[in-house]
Amino acid sequence: CTEQTLSRFLPNVLTYRALKDLGVADPALEQRLTSLVSVGTQRLYAKQHADGGWGWWVNDESNAFITAYALFGLNQAAQAGFTVSETVMDNAAEYLRTYLKTHNAEETWQLNRWSFMLYALADYGKPEVSETTQLYDKRARLDTYARAFLALTLNKIDSSDPRIKTLLSDINNAAIVSATGAHWEENGRDWWNMNTDTRSTAIVLSALAKLDPENNLNPNVVRWLMVARQANGGWETTQETAWALIGLTDWMTA
Secondary structure, eight states: OHHHHHHHHHHHHHHHHHHHHHTOOOHHHHHHHHHHHHHHHHHHHHHOOTTSOOOSSTTSOOOHHHHHHHHHHHHHHHHTTOOOOHHHHHHHHHHHHHHHHHOOOOSHHHHHHHHHHHHHHHHTTOOOHHHHHHHHHTGGGSOHHHHHHHHHHHHHHOTTOTHHHHHHHHHHHTOEEETTEEEOOOSSOOGGGTOOHHHHHHHHHHHHHHHOTTOTTHHHHHHHHHHTOOTTSSOSSHHHHHHHHHHHHHHHHO
16 A cells, blocks of 8 residues: 555665765665665555545545655655656645645544644755644644654754744653653544554654754663564554654764
């Protein structure tokens, strides 16, 4: 399905970028990663619908969460230096912008999804400033991981925005510190957006690595994520594994 394609595609992109950022030479791995990213990109192109979105499966109607995930993934590839169709990404961005203007978000899972969509658009260089401000006003109803996405979105719009510190403070205050490290737990599981506490912790690590790399919590978050791995070396779900690798790669680079 599209989600699994992306959850394999994204860590490959970020591993490739990390090798470049850290100056690590591994020609065999680079060649393997380049091949995997190329295959993933072509699969994503083939799965895109005429309206610019993606569904869980090719024959499913377009889904805002999957489309935001696809735009984020393809844009990460472009930022890493891979050739990615701007038309494909522009169409995805237009789908999300239209969706934001034609749908309402009231329940927590919807607001959480809005946060990720806004981040995907901002990361692509097409932020929705008004929608972001409206979501910030409702931040008390967001899960922790969505606050992390919102902080990243505000940083893309204006890195000096004081609202970023407010969100980071809320995130810090919600941390649970134990002998195994530091992590975050949500009030309930956001099934609609495939979220878990492990995924939340990974997304927060990604945000802290970018916005607050000197935070004393960070090494403890890394430790907790490493302990949370399953016997096969990955995490419990494809979303947990993808975002854990994203967070850990961002931290390693920082």
